[in-house]
Amino acid sequence: MARKLELHPDRLFPAEPRVRDLARDLYAEVAELPIISPHGHTDPSWFAGNARFGNASELLLVPDHYLFRMLYSQGVRLEDLGIGGHRTDPRAAWKILAERWHLFRGTPSRTWLDWVFAEVFGLEVQFEAETADLYFDTITDALQTEAFRPRALFERFGIEVIATTESPLDSLEHHQAIRESGWAGRVVTAYRPDPVIDPEFEGFQANLDRLSQLTGEDCRTWKGYLAAHRQRRAFFARMGATSTDHGHPTAQTANLPRAEAERLFGRVASGGHAPSDAELFRAQMLTEMAAMSLEDGLVMQIHPGSFRNHNRQLFDAFGRDKGADIPMRTDYVHALKPLLDRFGNERDFTLILFTLDESSYARELAPLAGHYPCLRLGPAWWFHDSPEGMRRFRRMTTETAGFYNTVGFNDDTRAFLSIPARHDVARRIDCGFLAELVAEHRIEDWEAAELARALTYDLAKGAYKL
Amino acid sequence: MARKLELHPDRLFPAEPRVRDLARDLYAEVAELPIISPHGHTDPSWFAGNARFGNASELLLVPDHYLFRMLYSQGVRLEDLGIGGHRTDPRAAWKILAERWHLFRGTPSRTWLDWVFAEVFGLEVQFEAETADLYFDTITDALQTEAFRPRALFERFGIEVIATTESPLDSLEHHQAIRESGWAGRVVTAYRPDPVIDPEFEGFQANLDRLSQLTGEDCRTWKGYLAAHRQRRAFFARMGATSTDHGHPTAQTANLPRAEAERLFGRVASGGHAPSDAELFRAQMLTEMAAMSLEDGLVMQIHPGSFRNHNRQLFDAFGRDKGADIPMRTDYVHALKPLLDRFGNERDFTLILFTLDESSYARELAPLAGHYPCLRLGPAWWFHDSPEGMRRFRRMTTETAGFYNTVGFNDDTRAFLSIPARHDVARRIDCGFLAELVAEHRIEDWEAAELARALTYDLAKGAYKL
Amino acid sequence: MARKLELHPDRLFPAEPRVRDLARDLYAEVAELPIISPHGHTDPSWFAGNARFGNASELLLVPDHYLFRMLYSQGVRLEDLGIGGHRTDPRAAWKILAERWHLFRGTPSRTWLDWVFAEVFGLEVQFEAETADLYFDTITDALQTEAFRPRALFERFGIEVIATTESPLDSLEHHQAIRESGWAGRVVTAYRPDPVIDPEFEGFQANLDRLSQLTGEDCRTWKGYLAAHRQRRAFFARMGATSTDHGHPTAQTANLPRAEAERLFGRVASGGHAPSDAELFRAQMLTEMAAMSLEDGLVMQIHPGSFRNHNRQLFDAFGRDKGADIPMRTDYVHALKPLLDRFGNERDFTLILFTLDESSYARELAPLAGHYPCLRLGPAWWFHDSPEGMRRFRRMTTETAGFYNTVGFNDDTRAFLSIPARHDVARRIDCGFLAELVAEHRIEDWEAAELARALTYDLAKGAYKL
Structure with missing residues (x-):
């Protein structure tokens, strides 16, 4: 006879009974809050076509x-x-x-x-x-x-808003269709320009051509290339985008004099760049994107530190994104300085940092976010989007950055059906962490209740301007 | 109506009732022990003038x-x-x-x-x-x-001894005044020579001139410069100093042949040094300071790994120490080797190591301190001087270095009124950690009691020769 | 009167009563399982001579x-x-x-x-x-x-099989003697070729000569050198070896074209190699060893990241292995790529990775082992072979690599009498960790029971082909 499948109502709460009671009470108040999903990879065509x-x-x-x-x-x-x-x-x-x-x-x-x-x-x-x-x-x-059609599930899951992620080369036709359909579900895009920013991205040169066609700008000139970004960002914003996202190998930024940046782009756009130029160009473009965010208000996200497609044979046979992305040691303190020297003190600019290198939580990320007005910390990411990973994130960032320099949870997933489960894990783990603080008399119970709501709903909505 | 402010007597103890009981018992025996504050940044003029x-x-x-x-x-x-x-x-x-x-x-x-x-x-x-x-x-x-005058608070706080930190260029007039005042409070200085050792310190060249004036030595010669250090160290020791402190960007040490060190100093003292010379000179000076510690018995401390004044705009507008110091990855295993090759096996020399890079606790610091006779580990420092930070410190160092290669707590603060609170946090967290070891039958209860006292009082007093 | 020494039956179990009950039940089922000791440093002469x-x-x-x-x-x-x-x-x-x-x-x-x-x-x-x-x-x-003779203790300890570690230059006479003695105890060797692979090993050149004599191959030629390895590996396998072991400073691998490898060996074997050649040769040899493992089926282990004999004075006076080996930061994601590019997808090859750099657990090792078919994670090692170290290992690897990409416990010790104690610590800590997962409703109790047995016995036996 098959064993029963039951989801225990106390799952993921700490085992100590008094802490568990506190966690359960905190969770009860946030369990049914709507889902804010400010960063993820669901396919907008699901919601457009509703097939x-x-x-x-x-x-x-x-x-x-x-x-x-x-x-x-x-x-x-x-x-x-x-x-x-x-x-x-x-x-x-x-x-x-x-x-x-x-x-x-x-x-x-x-x-x-x-x-x-x-x-x-x-x-x-x-x-x-x-x-x-x-x-x-x-x-x-x-x-x-x-x-079980996409829109029905979206509504059943209590999703208030979900962001997808698209390339500047995307027509956003599905987002357009969703908007024109009259459906009340809120699905927005996010601007992910890696394919036209990273000279090592497959098809980069062709992507520049395509960007020129899409925008009518000459993307082989520095001026035209930047103008094309501005134009596409504005278009994305009209399709609901409130954020950009950057998945670079490192967090390196640069702040080159204009002429030097232009020459660098010249080498990159002609394909005649040296290997080190690719890293420098990505670095410079993070600062350019920050400058544009200051103009158009899009919140900026950096997701660095993944060695993509590490398994060469698998990549050759099956292509990218086959579970062979391996995190690397990631520096922030030196890497972000050029960008922060220019925009770090801007109070109308938000840069949300993620990491796959947990050793940077307490050492670099919390001190940076606990000082610079523009910085916020994204939640435990990818391999660390897990009960133990979330606990480490809170334990290692809270004492220096506090809770209010973090931005709540995001699911970062394409696995649509698991989105409520992922948010539920985050809510349970955060409530358990808060319950421990209450049990150790580090915060009051009413503060924990305020924080539980902030971590579940308010912070994500605020930081991402949703 | 305003909410009540109450400090719960069990705050910061683990939540599990049996562990909490054990922690409470351990804490009761150390809660009222005098405060040994062997490293900090209070202002001696407070105690001299008592304004x-x-x-x-x-x-x-x-x-x-x-x-x-x-x-x-x-x-x-x-x-x-x-x-x-x-x-x-x-x-x-x-x-x-x-x-x-x-x-x-x-x-x-x-x-x-x-x-x-x-x-x-x-x-x-x-x-x-x-x-x-x-x-x-x-x-x-x-x-x-x-x-609420400084001396009254000092006495009310139960401070047995407190160390301040001064530059070799300081006249120590306030320490002199305290000693001559007849007041029984024990305030000692510590020798912090960064301003005359770090070629990148603001005003370094002028500081060398000032050091020459103060000592009558020619601090533009290697011999005179070293003699000036010896003279000031002796003066500091007469003003109660038992330790030196070194806040370098890295923990790098060097052990150059005498002639090479002299040539390096020549470049540095003339201001004509290459950028790499600054790091090498700091490195060499740590070893020179260790050599002098062997002569005069001053305990040596290294506080490395902070990227000082990371926020350029803020530094330009507000100056140093404005909350923009960000920790960096810090190596010890290679960096300390030159010094340890020369003095690592000395049993009459004590070098206390601190870190802002917790990844080094279990990997480098505990193995180093668990082997070299001269080494001891300073407590969880700065961003890690916190409940979770202290727990990580104990969990990651004890199994390799034990408790007796650590030096108790120090508050490292200028915030005078918070000193008892900081020591209280350390006592509570250490008692909680010991209680867990007892509850898991890893040590006996009488051993935990001995350790609680050692961590609170004996180890700091012994390691710093206070 | 002397204090009583008592081993508490609940030692090392979590303190929370319900979790402790679960841990106790899990432990009861594995406490008496035989000891599989697949990697260690006991002396085979003990069991041969039984003195x-x-x-x-x-x-x-x-x-x-x-x-x-x-x-x-x-x-x-x-x-x-x-x-x-x-x-x-x-x-x-x-x-x-x-x-x-x-x-x-x-x-x-x-x-x-x-x-x-x-x-x-x-x-x-x-x-x-x-x-x-x-x-x-x-x-x-x-x-x-x-x-208390070795064989009596071996039997009393319930050891099913123990592996020792020998150099290719070892005659394995003691293993031969054990096999011929008719004693039922199973003692096998393991192939540890550092002395003939690492150009910086003391006596490397003489070791090459000795290898030539032992095998009849000309170990000054690349072909002869590789053939000698093949011959010794086969001999070790006949003496029970199921694994090789490699204790390099780093995890660096290389995959040079044959001619280039041959030239590199030429420089190394003539003693005329540049310093960087030593690292490159070790790197290349890891890949060569992997190739041979594919032929002969020996499981491969890499134990990298120790700065051996860090204390120069002690090394000069007392020789190697005197407690002065200090861990270093260790990269895997880049270092292993050359080997993995060639053999990473082989399902008949097993490479077991160890680390002294815990920051790599969640960041690099678990993602690598959670993807590549050939990779498995060795248990918490050396300084981390401890209750807290084991807990960190499980917490930081399980969510990404699962349990089944790990290989159970090995004691890695020469301290024969402590072997049951070490395995007992591992069993208790693993059962405590599993109990926590059950208490948080992350796995079912019957799953925890299966896992406890796997971590204690099945995984080690399977991964090491014992």
Whole structure:
């Protein structure tokens, strides 16, 4: 007989009974607050077209690199999961996951998916080899119904606003369609210019051409290139964007004299740049983007420190984003100085910093955010978007930066169905952390209640101007 | 109606009831021990002149960069707080702090100040906008009374000895005056030669001239320069100093042959040094200082790893020490080797190491201190002088270095009124940590009691020869 | 009257009663499982000759650098302990340890030795100055009895298999003798080729000569040198080896074209190599060893990041391995890429990674092991082989790599008598960690039971092919 699947109401709260009681009370007040999702990677076409999702594997397994990288690490072939366009029986792929579900014990994927299984699909037995077919059928059947179309789920999940992330080369047609559809759901875009800023991005030169075509600017000149950015940023803002996002290998910034920047761009735009020019150009462009944010008010985000596509063979065979991005040691104190020397004291500019290098939390990020008016700390990110990761984030940043230099939670995900689960984990962990502070008499209970609401709702909404 | 301000007797103890009971018992035995403050930045003129402190803002806000950097990070202008000599109404500045007191939730500043408010000034309601005037008046009025003069507070706080920190160029007149006054309070100095050792210190060349004048040595020659240090160190020792302190950007040491050191000094003293010479000279001087410590017995401290005055605009407008010092990654294993190769095995030499880079605790500092006879670990420092910071320090150093290679607590502060609060936090956190070890049966209760006393009193007194 | 020595049955379990109950139940199921010791440094001659151990100091103090480095850090002379061949009265040396036993409060050495005292020797009073003679006599007398010969202890400890570590230049005569003796104890070797791979190893050139003699290959040619490795690996495998081990300063790997590798070896084998050649050659050899592992199936281990023999004076006077090895910051993401580019996706190759730089756990190691099929994470190592170290390891690796990309515990020790104590610590800490996950409803209790067994027994046996 299959084991029962139950989500315990006290999950993720600290075990000590008095702390747990405090956490439960705090959580009760924020559990039902709307979801503010200010940074993520859902596909706007879902909400534009509102088409049905396919089957269990197609929706939950194939796009989720958290899942398939773990299976891959334990010897599963990506071909057998239908990754990278390989044809496979989705039910067979789903069974591979079911048989190896124990691999995810102790990981956030397990927590998120159990929530999806129980709460979204009403499954009542545990996921394992024996229940793989039951799961596949239940999920796939549900997806054929009206209640599981994207807009219905969006509403059911209590999402107040969600931001997607698009390249400057994107037409934003889906965002346009959503706006024109009359649907009340608020889906906004965010400006992610890596493809036209990073000279090492695949297709960079062609991207510059495309940017010229889109904007009518001559993006082989420094002046035209900057004007094109301004134009696209304005267009993105009209499509609801309140933020930009920058996923560079490092947090390096630069503040070159205009003539020098122009010469650098000349080398980059002609493709004749030296390897070090790529890093310097990305660095300079972060400062240029900050300058534009001061003009147009878009909040700026930097997500640095990932060695993308580390597995060369896999990249050659399957392409990018296949679970082989590995964090690197990341410096902020030197890297951000050029930008901060110019804009660090601006009170009308917001720069939200993320990291994959937790050693920088207490050493660099909290002291920086606890001083510079423009800086805020993004939540525990990616590999650290997890119960232990969030606890480390709070423990290592709060004493120096406080709570009010942080910006609440964002889910940063493409896995639409898990979004409420991810926000729920953050709410539970934050309430548990606050409960510990109350139990140790470091804050009062009424302060914890104010903070729980701020961390859940107010800070994200405020910092991202949503 | 204003909320009550109460310091809970169990504050900062672990929440689990049995551990809390153990912590409470341990704390009861050390709570009233005298304060040994072997390293800090109080002003000796306070104790020499024993003049009244001014008003609440002048005493508690303007000099406390922990407070004003947080306000600044949230958009407050330093001018409005009266920082950097800007004239402002102290009551208005105080109100700005009161209105934003929530920013400090979860920070040690909140814990320290609540103690000052409740214990030093007897305030019984919480600090907030509505009570700002009550606070300002209560504090400012109290400061006009005899009981709140510096010496009276010193005695009330149970301070057995406090060390201040002075430059070799300081006349130590206030220390002289304290000694001649007949007052029983023990205030000693410490030798902090950065202004005459660091070629990048503002006014370095003029400082060398001044050092020559003070000592009668020719500080443009290597021999005279070293003799001047010896002379000033001896003078400082006569004024009670038992230690030196070195606040370099890195922990780099060097051990150059004499002729090479002399040539390096020649370049530095003539102002014609290359940029790399500055780092090398600082490095060489740490080893020279160690050599002198072997002669005169002064305990040596290194406080490395801060990027001072990171905010260029603020530095230009307001000068140094305005809450814009940001920690950097800091290496010890390579940096200290030249000094340790020469003096590491000396048993009559003590070198106390501090860090702002917690990643070095378990990786480098505890293994170094757990081996070299001369090394000891200073307590969790600056941004890490906090409940969570102290817990990380103990958790990451004890298993390799033990407790007896650490030196107890020091407050490192200029905020005189908060000194008992800071020591109280350390005592509570250490007792909580020891209680956990007892509860997990890793040490016996009688051992924890011995350790609590050692961490509170004996180790600081012994390591600093006080 | 001497204080009682008692090992509490709940030692090292979390203090919270419900979590402790869960931990106790989990532990009860794994406490008596046989010991799998897949990586360590016991001496095979003990089991070959089965001679009696000497006295308490000779067995427990002189070989244990955890103990004598701590004593040394507090001013004890190594000569007085009988280290480095210095003659001293073993009873007097033992007394020095007893008098300073408090230095070890809070360290794993204290936990391990208390277990040895109580469980192996039946001592019932605490170790301290007053009981030093009682301890010395009890232990030394016991060692003269049959029950304390190596093989008897091996059996009493419930060791199923233990791996030692030998150089390719070792004749493995003791392993041969064990195999021919008819004794049922399973003692296998492991291939540790640092002495013939690291050009900076003492005696490297002579070692190459010796390798040539042993194998009949010309180890001054690249082809002969590689063939010699193949031959010795095969011999080691016949003596039970299932793994190789590599203790390099860094984790750097390289993948040079054959001709370039051959030229590099030419420089190294002639002694005419540049300093950078040493690092490059070690790097290239890791990749060569991986290639051979693919052929012969030996599991590969890398133990990088130790600055060996940091104390120059001590090294000159006492030689290597005297407690002066200090960890360094260690990169994996760039360092391993050349090897992983070639073999990272092999499913029949296992590379087990260790670290002394805990900042790499969540940032680099867990993401790497959570993706690459060949990678597994070794347990918390050396300075981190401790209750807090193990907890950090689990907290920082599990959420990304899961449990099944780790390989259980290994003791990595030469301190034979402490082996059961070390495994017991690991079992208790792992059960405590699992209990916390259950208490927070992150895994089910039956899953925790499966995991406890896997972490104790199955994973080590499987990963090391034992």
